[in-house]
Amino acid sequence: MKGLINVIRSSGLSTISNSLNKDEEITSEKKEEVDNVLPLFEGAAETGKIKRKSLKNWLGNLYLERKSLAHSLNDTKTAKEDLIVSVIVLIVDIIVCLLLMGFLTTQILVILSSQLLLAVFLFGNTAKTVFEAIIFVYLMHPFDVGDHVVVDGVQMTVEEMNILTTIFLRYDNEKILYPNSVLSTKPISNFDRSPEMSDSIEFAVDVSTSIESIKALKARIKTYLESKPQHWRPGHDLVVKEIENVNKMKMALIFTHTINFQNYGVRNSRRSELILELKKLFEELGIKYDQLQPQEVHLRYVGSAPPALQP
Template sequence: MLKTLLVKLLASSFHVTRFFDRIQESIFHQYVLQTLSGPPLMGYAERVGNTNSGRLSFKNPKKDKEGKKEEVNVEKLQKMKQETISAWTMRGLIQVIQGSGLYTISNALEDCVDDEGEQKDKEITNEWEAKAAAYRIFQNVARPGHKYIDEEDLLHFMKKEEVDNVLPLIEGATETGKIKKSSLRNWVVNVYNERKSLAHSLNDTKTAIEELNRILSGIVLLVIIIVWLLLMGFATTQVLVFLSSQLLLVAFMFGNTCKTLFEAIIFVFVMHPFDVGDRCVIDGVQMVVEEMNILTTVFLRYDNEKIFYPNSVLATKPISNFYRSPEMSDAVEFAIDVSTSAQNIVDLKAKIKAYLEGKSQHWRPTHSVQVKDIEDVNKMKMALYVNHTMNFQNFGEKSNRRSELVLELKRIFEELKIKYNLLPQEVHLRYVGSAPPTSTNA
């Protein structure tokens, strides 16, 4: 009983510390998808009087084989804090994620009705279905003929407080107050990928806790046998000497294995530097966490090659985690001719500033253009330091933003006629062909 209680307390504390914020965010995203895919609540009185407002309905086949729906109060969940949530509530939230589909976002994103007049549920099982769901939501929420969703459109489906929480989630919506179709599509795809990673993390954590429980059960069983022998009087001096010798032999044979197991447990449950889906850098190689167990962690390299690392080895290595990093910075280095006028450099800085401020959903306004060095009296090495509005977990998006920035720099160079010219080079020419033929007199 004591062993079971300790394992339950460890699991509850671990889940609250590592996953509460992600579960809270994932359930709210799922509620937004369900609300925007359903029928609108046109009037203010209807929104106020609607008892289902702020509630997420989901099916839990593990608890109800008839497929009846359960509800989660999303408004109450958003007000909960990690420090005050109970173990029972946390267990219920985990069941919402696991029970409504480990790798999918459930609840209808399709306006279809079954024979009994109930709305069917449409699960998203891949990114293509996520993009299709985003298209259907856009058609459901946006006014006919409009190429964006504005705040007024959202108010037909949810309350003002919920709209204020939704707009910052979608790229560019906070600045313009409008949601483009492409931004909505990217957000739905990100929600699906995050939900899938969260489900994988919870599943792997559950497996790791079960493995730990089995290990502790074996240890407890051994202790119970020894105590039982002592209480029953069977443990004579010869028996104790025999058991001690056997334990020494086992310790000699499996001592290193036990040390490795203990280090792995500390790494998984105490250090826990990453979760499934996190993008990490280990030994200079960028990889994504695919699976996490007690003894090993499986990574996917950039070319989708699987790499298995023992957790006891990972515990001794520095690990860079992009997912847990704050907004990250970037740098673009370039060189211009030393003859470039001071006015051109001032204009260059002004145009870079205008571009970054115009792309506020991608870049922070704080940036720096610095002259690093002058080489060979003809080349000024310069660098542009910028801050992204994201970390580099989504490395493809980061690369796209940087590529657009480099192309914009090229356009600015052409507009200001900023060039770089090599110094005059001395060229030596030498004829290396065959010797001309000589004529002979007959």
């Protein structure tokens, strides 16, 4: 980060320039540092230039990550403060009770025991819930504020974490509150903590499509994916899943993003571009699927001969 700031400050980049040139402006940094920085910007590793748009996108993503981290640290601090205050209040209550009733006499012990049994009877479930929530927040800690998660099959963003509850923001901005004791019993998918994620696109073609056309499609897809290394990882697979109703062949393109799905908007945008590219390739190669296939129909008259027409 420090090296990047120094590059920008000392580059002399004007408001008219659209990129930083590795050979012209980036001259005060070591080659190893430049090689480590350039892959962070879209298209910079191939051209040796950092475009203004790529720099703006990178700074925007950096701001969002910093904001999420700040929210996470703030909520964690608040949860710890709440826990400390609760423990202190409980200790003060016990001390006050002991002072009011005397100091650990047999009679007091009997009273305390009876009160303790009563408290367990009244607040046993509450204490269990609080204990499970504390274990979930501080030991399990499956997510932070800003993480994109899936709970009960619903994709949501973590907005606020407390000791007893967590507030999520659904894709339509509806706020959903979950007790942490309930969350501790559910499987939770966390996109932010996942590595680069795989994806797939399924489609169908005519079973009459030639092997040569399918090979050409594979080659064109490979060329397209390799032309965008900032979007897709090397290695993909085009597989035939099954043949259905004799005339339909189901296929799937399996590929790997250079990101996880924490930034779901970027994932959807890249996936849409790939789908449009597939459509273009289908049109250029003449690959299609006709759901209604032409069928031969044989007509035969059964019954007596129709009456002759009168002139």
